[in-house]
Amino acid sequence: MTTEKKYSAMTEHELRGEIANLREKARKAEQLGILNEFAVYQRKMLMAEAYLVDPATIEIGEIYRIEGDEGMFFQVDYLKGRFAWGHRLGGNLAKEALPISMLKPVKTGK
Missing domain, CATH: 1.10.287.880 (Hypothetical protein YfhH domain)
Known part of the structure; x- marks a missing residue:
């Protein structure tokens, strides 16, 4: 075992x-x-x-692209462990948590 x-x-x-x-x-x-x-x-x-992503690279209030869900964006309200809590833009603003590995910066050069 x-x-x-x-x-x-x-x-x-x-x-x-x-x-x-x-x-x-x-x-x-x-x-x-x-x-x-x-x-x-x-x-x-x-x-x-x-666990390969440094949580310090995720900024509160910032907007990120959601990997695997093209055209969807996520605004981070707060972090808890390896999850970013916030809401999808353009949706019903329901709070949800995504693993930080799914968040990709919108801004280039980061």
């Missing part, structure tokens, strides 16, 4: 290895047509990637 290590306890090298492993599992699940398993691996990859 293997004990799973928390992403917060992993080194950058271990995180990158875990992401590669999850990417391979997701690819296999997609090929086999197991879409719910594919979605689970995609979410796990996003969370592992969030």
